[in-house]
Amino acid sequence: MLCEKCGQREATSHFKQTINGKTTVYHVCAQCAEQMGLNNLFHGFHFNIGDMFGGLLGSVSSGSAPSLERKVCPECHSDLKSISETGRMGCARCYTTFRNELLPTIEQLHGRVNHQGKLPRSAGEEARKKAQLNSLKKKLEEAVRTQDFEHAAQYRDEINAIEKGMRDNGEMV
C-alpha cells in the first residue's frame, strides 16, 4: 500500500487513533510519519478541536447573508471565510468584530458563553475583587457544608476584609 500522505513511498507505519470511541486509521511511510509527529510516543497534541470548530462555523456562515462575508476585521483583515477555513481567529479584535456570528458556534462548543474563573489585570481591579469575593463565598459555603469551621472562619475574615476595603474606596459591595 502507498503512503496516504505523499502517495509515493510504501506505507510502513499504520496508526489507529481512538478519540471518544471514534477511530481513525492512518497508513503512512516512515518519513511522513515523522513529519506528522506520529512516531513519537504521545502525540496528544495532534487532536485539534479547532478543525471541528472550522466545520461548525462553516455550516453556520454558509447560510449567512453575502454582506457578512464582506465584513473584515479592522485590525488583522480576517474575514469570516478565512476564520472558518482555519478554525482560528486572526487577532483578539476578531472576537469583537464577529461576536454575533461566532456566539452560536461558541455556545455549541462549550454549552455556555459566560466566563467563570480567573481574571487578568486587564479586566480591571473592581471586576477582579468581585470575582475573588464570589470565589471566597463559594469556598465558605462549601466549608460550612462540610463543617470545616476553621477554614470557614478564615474565608469569612478574608471576605470581610475585601468588602471593607471596597466600602472604604466608595465602591459598591
Added chain:
Amino acid sequence: MVKWYEKPGSEPDVVISSRIRLARNLSNYPFYGHMTEEQMNRLAGDVKASLENINLGDNSLSFLSGDELTGYRGMSLVENHIVSPDFIQDGTGRMLVLSQDESISIMVNEEDHIRIQVMTSGLDLDSALEVASKIDDAIDASLNYAFDSQLGFLTACPSNLGTGLRASVMLHIPALEKAGSLNRLSGTLSKLGLTMRGTYGEGTKAVGSLYQISNQITLGISEEQAIKNLREIVSQIVEKEREAQKALVTSARFQDRIYRCFGTLKYAKMISTEEFFELISDFQIGISRGILTGSEFQRLSPERFNCLLFQIGGATLCQKEGRDLTAEERDELRAKIVQEALKE
C-alpha cells in the same frame, strides 16, 4: 537536577502524570500566523523580560530560541510532551522557556502567543495549577493579556476560550482495557465534558494501555471546578482499574505472562519502543499487585518504571548520547536502561 518524572507521585500504580496548560495571548499583537517575524521576536523578548525576576527556587528557567530545537533535540522534546510537533516544525520567531527539572515549559508563539505548561508526577493537578498560576501572574504583572469579560481569555481557537485551561491526567489502565470497558467509559466521559484519548497503537488499543483524560470545556467553568471534576472522575477510574487488576492476576496464565515479561525485560539485549510498552504494562501490574515475590522484587515500585516512559523514546536516547543513533543502537541502549532500573 532530578527531573519532575523522577519524583514520586500519588496513585503511581495507575496515574503516570498530571498536566496543566494555560493558553494566553497578548492584546497588543495579532495572533500567531498574522504576525511578522519582527513582531514575533519582540513578543518573545517581552515574555522573557516579564519572567526574568520570577523566583522558582533552584528550578530556574532557561530561554531557548526556536531555531535551536532541531533534529533529535526537538524530537526528544516532542516525545516527552514538552512541546507540540507543530512547534518544532518551524522555529522562526519562537521561544521555549524550560525549567531545570523540565516540569515547567512555556511555548512562545505556538498557536497562542503563550502556552504555559506544568507537569507533575502522579495525580497532583492542584500543585501543577499553583505553579502555572504563579507564572501566569508574573506575565500578567507586566504584559497585557487579551481578555473579554464574557468570553474570558481570548485564544486563537475558540475551543480554548474562557480559562484557557486544559488539565489532563495520563493513566495506565491495562485491566479496564482488557475487560473491554473503555468504549463505555469514553462515552460516559464525553457526557461529563471530559475527553479520553489513547495514543496510537495496534487495533483500537493504545500503546502500553496509556490514556489521557482531559477537560474539553473551558468557558463557563472555573479553573478549580474543572480540576475538581477531573480529579473526582480520575479517582473513580483508579479504583475501578485496581479492582480489575486484582481480578486479572488471579489467572495462572496472566501470572505466567507477568514473569515472562520480567524475563524479557531483564535479559533481552534489544528492546524496541513497541515491545517495551507491551512488556512494561503487564510487568507493572505484577509489581503493583504484588504478584512478583522474592527478594529481587522487593525494592521495585511502580514509580521506578513510570519514569522510564520519559527516558526510552528514540530521539530522547539520541539526545542522551549526544548523537544520531541507528535503530539497532537505540534498541540496545533501551534494553540497557531497563536493566539498570531493574537492578538498582
